């Protein structure tokens with residue numbers, strides 16, 4: 001477990017320092033803004049959908065290291081994925097950070113994203129880690145805004161804690 005947390009810290013620091021796909025996307029056809037008022041994280045996710053495929057994805061914003069690293073890794077994971085695959089990853093990531101999916105024992109498609117599994121023990125951090133995913137999801141659904149507040153039953157794993 002300590003090995004995982006060491007890896008976790010290294011990856012978070014690296015992505016926070018050098019966020020991948022950190023830019024505005026000129027050809028974006030989906031854009032959404034996300035806000036996590038609890039921590040002050042704010043970001044914009046850009047998607048260029050080509051048919052049903054994520055051709056390009058990027059983000060800009062400001063926030064804590066976890067929110068930034070999560071957004072950075074999300075863009076890496078989703079580029080080239082179909083809309084359906086993106087939906088699956090969104091669901092799996094969300095269930096992992098809220099403690100509903102144990103990435104070690106349950107088959108999943110998360111790959112390196114499983115380093116975020118530890119945030120399930122820190123409710124305030126769940127929102128930081130999932131903000132970019134909610135924002136991406138909103139963009140995919142054609143909405144322009146996402147917030148970690150007022151998501152109702154979606155975050156019940158956290159409320160129950």
Ligand code: ZN
Nearest residue numbers: 039041064128
């Ligand atoms: Zn945060």
